[in-house]
Amino acid sequence: MKAAILSVGTEILFGQIVNTNTVFLSRELNTLGIDVMYHYTAGDNSGRLSDMLKMAFRDCDLVITTGGLGPTEDDLTKETVCEVMGDTLEMHQESLDTLYAISKRRGYTLTENNFKQAMMPTKAVVFDNDAGTAPGFALSSDGKTAICMPGPPREMKRMWERRVKPYLLSLSDSVIYYRILRTFGIGESELETVLLPLIDAQTDPTLATYAKEGECSLRIASKRRTLEEAKVAVNAMAEKVAEIAGEYIYSFDDEDLHQVVGKKLIERNITISACESCTGGLLSERLVSVPGISKVFDRGLVTYTERAKMDELSVKRETLDAFTAESRETALEMVRGLKAKTGSRLCISVTGVAGPDAIGDKPAGLIYIAVSFDGREEVRVLNTGKTDREANRNVAVLHMFDLINKTIG
Amino acid sequence: MKAAILSVGTEILFGQIVNTNTVFLSRELNTLGIDVMYHYTAGDNSGRLSDMLKMAFRDCDLVITTGGLGPTEDDLTKETVCEVMGDTLEMHQESLDTLYAISKRRGYTLTENNFKQAMMPTKAVVFDNDAGTAPGFALSSDGKTAICMPGPPREMKRMWERRVKPYLLSLSDSVIYYRILRTFGIGESELETVLLPLIDAQTDPTLATYAKEGECSLRIASKRRTLEEAKVAVNAMAEKVAEIAGEYIYSFDDEDLHQVVGKKLIERNITISACESCTGGLLSERLVSVPGISKVFDRGLVTYTERAKMDELSVKRETLDAFTAESRETALEMVRGLKAKTGSRLCISVTGVAGPDAIGDKPAGLIYIAVSFDGREEVRVLNTGKTDREANRNVAVLHMFDLINKTIG
Numbered sequence: 001m002k003a004a005i006l007s008v009g010t011e012i013l014f015g016q017i018v019n020t021n022t023v024f025l026s027r028e029l030n031t032l033g034i035d036v037m038y039h040y041t042a043g044d045n046s047g048r049l050s051d052m053l054k055m056a057f058r059d060c061d062l063v064i065t066t067g068g069l070g071p072t073e074d075d076l077t078k079e080t081v082c083e084v085m086g087d088t089l090e091m092h093q094e095s096l097d098t099l100y101a102i103s104k105r106r107g108y109t110l111t112e113n114n115f116k117q118a119m120m121p122t123k124a125v126v127f128d129n130d131a132g133t134a135p136g137f138a139l140s141s142d143g144k145t146a147i148c149m150p151g152p153p154r155e156m157k158r159m160w161e162r163r164v165k166p167y168l169l170s171l172s173d174s175v176i177y178y179r180i181l182r183t184f185g186i187g188e189s190e191l192e193t194v195l196l197p198l199i200d201a202q203t204d205p206t207l208a209t210y211a212k213e214g215e216c217s218l219r220i221a222s223k224r225r226t227l228e229e230a231k232v233a234v235n236a237m238a239e240k241v242a243e244i245a246g247e248y249i250y251s252f253d254d255e256d257l258h259q260v261v262g263k264k265l266i267e268r269n270i271t272i273s274a275c276e277s278c279t280g281g282l283l284s285e286r287l288v289s290v291p292g293i294s295k296v297f298d299r300g301l302v303t304y305t306e307r308a309k310m311d312e313l314s315v316k317r318e319t320l321d322a323f324t325a326e327s328r329e330t331a332l333e334m335v336r337g338l339k340a341k342t343g344s345r346l347c348i349s350v351t352g353v354a355g356p357d358a359i360g361d362k363p364a365g366l367i368y369i370a371v372s373f374d375g376r377e378e379v380r381v382l383n384t385g386k387t388d389r390e391a392n393r394n395v396a397v398l399h400m401f402d403l404i405n406k407t408i409g
Numbered sequence: 410m411k412a413a414i415l416s417v418g419t420e421i422l423f424g425q426i427v428n429t430n431t432v433f434l435s436r437e438l439n440t441l442g443i444d445v446m447y448h449y450t451a452g453d454n455s456g457r458l459s460d461m462l463k464m465a466f467r468d469c470d471l472v473i474t475t476g477g478l479g480p481t482e483d484d485l486t487k488e489t490v491c492e493v494m495g496d497t498l499e500m501h502q503e504s505l506d507t508l509y510a511i512s513k514r515r516g517y518t519l520t521e522n523n524f525k526q527a528m529m530p531t532k533a534v535v536f537d538n539d540a541g542t543a544p545g546f547a548l549s550s551d552g553k554t555a556i557c558m559p560g561p562p563r564e565m566k567r568m569w570e571r572r573v574k575p576y577l578l579s580l581s582d583s584v585i586y587y588r589i590l591r592t593f594g595i596g597e598s599e600l601e602t603v604l605l606p607l608i609d610a611q612t613d614p615t616l617a618t619y620a621k622e623g624e625c626s627l628r629i630a631s632k633r634r635t636l637e638e639a640k641v642a643v644n645a646m647a648e649k650v651a652e653i654a655g656e657y658i659y660s661f662d663d664e665d666l667h668q669v670v671g672k673k674l675i676e677r678n679i680t681i682s683a684c685e686s687c688t689g690g691l692l693s694e695r696l697v698s699v700p701g702i703s704k705v706f707d708r709g710l711v712t713y714t715e716r717a718k719m720d721e722l723s724v725k726r727e728t729l730d731a732f733t734a735e736s737r738e739t740a741l742e743m744v745r746g747l748k749a750k751t752g753s754r755l756c757i758s759v760t761g762v763a764g765p766d767a768i769g770d771k772p773a774g775l776i777y778i779a780v781s782f783d784g785r786e787e788v789r790v791l792n793t794g795k796t797d798r799e800a801n802r803n804v805a806v807l808h809m810f811d812l813i814n815k816t817i818g
Contacts, residue, residue, distance in 0.1 A: 011619055013445045015435030026424030036422045041448035071598045105794035111598050280697025281690030284711040288689025299717035302693040302709030
């Protein structure tokens with residue numbers, strides 16, 4: 001099957017936002033064995049969108065659109081798709097009921113233009129939106145299918161997972177199965193190099209590496225007649241990969257590192273507290289995103305000032321004066337103070353230079369992490385070499401979770 | 410002038426890389442007052458590229474391509490552009506000399522396919538590449554211009570700055586200026602409704618609303634002969650918008666709410682501490698992203714368990730038993746405990762149900778925020794109506810910053 005992806009949104013043409021929807025959909029479609037022939041982005045302009053839809057359907061079976069389903073006058077995707085596919089819009093009662101329910105729950109009154117969102121093509125398969133107000137749909141005609149989804153990435157992704165992907169799978173006569181392995185501590189080129197014998201020998205399953213900030217994913221995909229066959233092929237390949245690069249793999253099921261670590265803490269009932277300086281609460285924030293973490297996560301302290309480090313964690317004035325707040329010694333005193341205060345079985349601390357500027361002779365990206373677990377202590381020192389504040393904080397938190405993971409074993 | 414951006418690259422269609430060239434070029438073209446009508450991305454396929462070029466030239470004066478100028482067989486951009494514009498390729502002596510010089514400097518021998526990079530359309534204005542080997546060019550015919558640049562972002566950006574931008578400036582006679590206003594507390598449809606008189610009367614400046622999670626942006630743009638004229642028009646319109654919807658606007662310059670609030674706290678030297686339950690450190694984390702915040706941000710406490718709330722913030726056992734941890738009363742005791750502990754001039758607390766599940770009779774999305782400032786206290790109660798954990802936490806933190814903003818005035 002051949003597909004084109006059409007994005008609607010003036011803010012993309014202005015270069016205001018990066019079109020992450022297209023990146024996401026391209027990967028997903030490729031994994032389903034659907035070839036993406038081109039991407040196209042236009043503003044809310046019916047004529048251009050119509051031209052492009054017609055052109056896309058000349059050599060594609062499937063066109064996926066995102067955006068332009070909102071309630072305002074310039075949201076024209078539905079009207080244009082109807083015109084090209086030879087259908088008309090009518091009020092979709094179920095979508096309207098949902099809009100009423102949402103407005104009631106959130107306590108606002110529907111305005112005239114809200115109703116527009118509940119209008120759907122008469123022959124459409126409607127996809128409900130459980131993360132926003134605009135429903136999506138699939139509309140087929142003469143062997144061609146248009147699928148329209150909302151533009152906000154969170155809504156689009158939810159709809160894709162829950163409704164669109166199952167719909168597309170039901171159209172195909174072969175099945176794709178894939179697993180995404182997540183690694184930490186190895187770069188993309190190095191991972192590709194060690195796996196080269198497997199990659200070069202590949203026809204099916206296929207292997208592909210993807211770099212993310214500070215980590216790297218590996219996708220193993222197989223397309224077979226039955227799900228069972230595809231699963232067997234993918235799992236056998238995952239075992240081969242684990243033999244070669246097992247030490248770097250922290251998830252065989254595309255889970256984030258903080259989810260993997262959080263679950264482990266819950267399963268083993270290991271209580272945890274954290275104190276953060278340069279990461280500003282990012283570790284706590286990620287921990288809290290793990291369902292059920294309240295069972296083991298006692299507290300997080302963001303001790304940003306020297307005074308807070310002394311008050312909350314009994315860091316000594318002399319230590320700060322002699323070694324500065326961004327030091328191995330301060331990281332250790334922080335974690336010891338936290339341990340004394342909370343009694344949590346695992347305590348972790350972080351302090352360092354987030355950037356963009358150096359602090360004294362300490363460069364941006366120099367970060368100290370200390371962990372205390374069952375009487376053992378360890379300090380990990382990072383030097384990211386980066387000046388980007390956000391990147392440094394993100395990499396620091398990945399290392400904190402990696403250190404917790406390795407510490408509890 | 411109207412333009413289209415065409416990217417050539419299979420790796421983009423696979424979703425392996427994000428098309429940052431297009432984002433960069435869109436912004437740059439907009440600042441030059443050139444309207445970007447669409448983006449198009451295809452693989453190295455001559456037929457599709459040719460179709461798209463013809464379609465683009467129907468309604469655009471300018472087409473900019475990136476990629477496909479390399480030395481290999483599947484690099485077909487130049488050939489296709491020549492075919493569409495009615496020109497042919499010939500050896501460009503100056504480019505060839507440069508290639509020889511590069512190969513000599515780097516110590517390798519030119520192969521047959523390297524020469525392909527020095528072939529240029531006979532009528533082209535050639536742009537030399539000082540960051541790589543493939544030159545670019547502009548080719549005009551019948552009032553239409555194609556500009557072809559290499560795909561690697563670093564090479565493309567260098568060529569843009571040094572050669573292409575000056576070339577385009579010499580062709581243009583208008584400039585664009587825009588501002589982005591950010592609002593909180595009003596939905597996109599409602600904002601559009603109140604601004605309808607201004608939007609309907611628009612020719613220039615133009616107004617457009619964009620919804621983001623929990624908030625809404627408004628872009629005001631003007632295209633005039635001089636930057637000065639465009640600025641005057643945009644600023645006058647911004648004032649009219651402020652008269653109608655001023656209470657919702659927190660930034661006239663596209664700043665995030667936490668940046669605006671963080672800067673205000675720093676400017677006025679208002680010390681702040683925060684204690685968070687359901688948001689898990691997200692507020693602290695955003696505060697810390699504001700440069701210079703260490704001057705006023707004392708500490709953040711993530712008191713996730715009841716014990717932590719009692720230990721750190723002196724919340725009473727009886728309060729938790731009588732009203733639960735997710736209550737107005739607990740939020741108030743949290744903020745009072747924080748005030749007593751830190752003495753920060755502004756203290757803020759949050760507790761509630763992030764979701765996805767309800768806690769007892771409290772639904773997901775029911776969140777209590779308490780603020781204490783100069784002896785005044787206030788509690789804001791939210792009911793987002795959402796079960797999405799991440800969305801609820803994000804909306805809660807936006808409300809916390811909004812409450813801080815309104816409290817300090």
